[in-house]
Amino acid sequence: MSIKSVPDDIGSEEFANWLQSLRRDIHRHPETAFKEERTSNLVANLLESWGLVLHRGLAKTGIVATLHGKRGPGRTIGLRADMDALFIDEKNNFKHKSCQQGVMHACGHDGHTAMLLGAARLLAKNPDFKGTVQFIFQPAEESEGGGRVMIEEGLFDMFPCDAVYAVHNAPGLPTGDFAIRSGPMLAAGDTWEVEFSGSGGHGAMPHTATDPITAAGAFINTVSTIVARNVPSSEAAVLSIGHIHAGDYNSPNIIPGNVLIRGTARSFTAETRDLLEDRLHCLADHNARAFQCEAAFRFIRRYPPLVNRQDQVDIAAQAARHVAGDDRVTTDIDPIGGSEDFAFMLEEVPGAYMLIGNGPGPFVHSDTYDFNDDILLTGVRYWMALVSMELDGQTS
Numbered sequence: 386m387s388i389k390s391v392p393d394d395i396g397s398e399e400f401a402n403w404l405q406s407l408r409r410d411i412h413r414h415p416e417t418a419f420k421e422e423r424t425s426n427l428v429a430n431l432l433e434s435w436g437l438v439l440h441r442g443l444a445k446t447g448i449v450a451t452l453h454g455k456r457g458p459g460r461t462i463g464l465r466a467d468m469d470a471l472f473i474d475e476k477n478n479f480k481h482k483s484c485q486q487g488v489m490h491a492c493g494h495d496g497h498t499a500m501l502l503g504a505a506r507l508l509a510k511n512p513d514f515k516g517t518v519q520f521i522f523q524p525a526e527e528s529e530g531g532g533r534v535m536i537e538e539g540l541f542d543m544f545p546c547d548a549v550y551a552v553h554n555a556p557g558l559p560t561g562d563f564a565i566r567s568g569p570m571l572a573a574g575d576t577w578e579v580e581f582s583g584s585g586g587h588g589a590m591p592h593t594a595t596d597p598i599t600a601a602g603a604f605i606n607t608v609s610t611i612v613a614r615n616v617p618s619s620e621a622a623v624l625s626i627g628h629i630h631a632g633d634y635n636s637p638n639i640i641p642g643n644v645l646i647r648g649t650a651r652s653f654t655a656e657t658r659d660l661l662e663d664r665l666h667c668l669a670d671h672n673a674r675a676f677q678c679e680a681a682f683r684f685i686r687r688y689p690p691l692v693n694r695q696d697q698v699d700i701a702a703q704a705a706r707h708v709a710g711d712d713r714v715t716t717d718i719d720p721i722g723g724s725e726d727f728a729f730m731l732e733e734v735p736g737a738y739m740l741i742g743n744g745p746g747p748f749v750h751s752d753t754y755d756f757n758d759d760i761l762l763t764g765v766r767y768w769m770a771l772v773s774m775e776l777d778g779q780t781s
C-alpha cells in the first residue's frame with residue numbers, strides 16, 4: 386500500500402477499502418508489549434506523510450502526533466488508540482490471520498489503531514476545528530501498563546490535554562452500537578500473594594512441625610468473608626484465588642515448609658481497593674499466627690479503576706448519538722470487572738472511555754476472535770464527531 390495514495394473521502398469506497406486493508410495488515414503482523422516496532426513505524430509514517438508533527442519513543446514505541454486546528458487556538462484533547470497484541474496462537478483461517486505464531490491481535494487493537502488513523506487522515510486534510518488534537522498511540526495496553534509508562538515519561542507534561550478519550554470494541558454488543566457509563570466503568574485489577582511459612586516436617590509426626598498448609602487452609606476459608614462481610618453492599622468487589630503451590634507431588638508424606646497462594650482483586654473505588662488489601666493482609670497475618678506460622682503478604686497494584694467523568698461522557702454520548710442514532714447509544718451500562726490501562730490516563734486528565742459494539746462472535750482474548758471491519762467507518766465517524774463536539778461544540 387502506497388502511503389501517498391491514501392484516500393481522504395470518508396464516503397468513498399476507496400476510503401473504506403483502505404481502512405479495511407490497513408486493519409488487516411496490522412492484524413497479520415501482531416506485536417506484543419513494547420515491541421510494537423513495525424506497527425509504530427507504520428503509524429508514524431502515515432501520520433508524518435499527512436503533515437502531523439510527531440513525537441516518538443514515549444514508552445519505547447509510543448507516538449504522540451499533534452494536529453492544530455485551522456480556526457486558531459483553543460482547547461486540547463487527546464485521542465488514544467492501543468497498538469499491542471497478545472500471546473495467543475490464532476485459530477482463525479482467513480487470509481489476514483497472524484503470520485506470527487503464538488502472537489495475535491485478539492483484543493481488536495488492530496481496529497482501534499486503524500480507526501484513529503482514519504480519523505487522523507481526514508482531520509489532517511481538513512482541520513476545521515479550534516484548538517489542538519493529540520493523537521496518542523500507546524504500546525503495551527495488555528497487562529504491562531504502557532499508558533502508565535507514557536505518563537511517567539512525561540506524556541501530559543509535554544502534551545497537556547484538557548480531556549482524553551478512548552474507544553474499545555465490545556463483542557456481544559450489537560454491531561456499531563455504543564455503550565458507556567459515568568463514574569467507575571472498569572475495575573481496578575490487582576494481583577495479591579501470600580506465602581505461609583512454617584517449619585514443615587514428617588507427615589507422620591505433625592506435632593513436631595508447624596504446618597503452613599493448615600494456616601493456608603484456614604486463610605482460604607476466610608477470604609470470601611471480605612466481600613461478604615467488609616465491602617459495603619452498595620459496592621462491588623471480587624477476590625479470586627488462581628494459584629496455590631506447596632510441597633512436592635512425589636512427597637505426600639512430607640509437611641512442606643511453605644505454601645504460596647496467588648489471586649486477583651477487583652474493585653471500583655480507591656476505598657474498596659485499600660480495604661481489600663488491608664483485610665487480605667490482616668487475615669493472612671492472623672491465620673498464620675493462629676497456627677504458629679508466618680505470612681509474607683504482597684499486594685501488587687496493576688491497574689486502577691477506570692473512572693469516566695460526567696462532562697466527557699455527555700460529549701462522547703452526544704458524538705455517538707450523532708453517528709448511530711439515539712436508540713443505539715446506552716449511557717448506563719453496568720460496571721465491568723475487566724481492567725484497562727487507559728485508567729491511568731483518566732487519573733491525570735478527565736475523559737471518557739467508550740465501547741463500540743463488535744457484534745456477535747467470540748469475546749476478546751479468544752483465539753478465534755476478530756475485529757469487525759464493519760465498525761471501522763463507524764469508529765472513524767465517532768472520532769470526527771467527537772472532535773467537532775469537543776472543539777467546536779457542534780456536529781456538522
Ligand SMILES: [Zn+2]
Pocket residue numbers: 491492527749750
Ligand atoms: Zn485485551
Ligand SMILES: [Zn+2]
Pocket residue numbers: 492493494526553749
Ligand atoms: Zn483491549
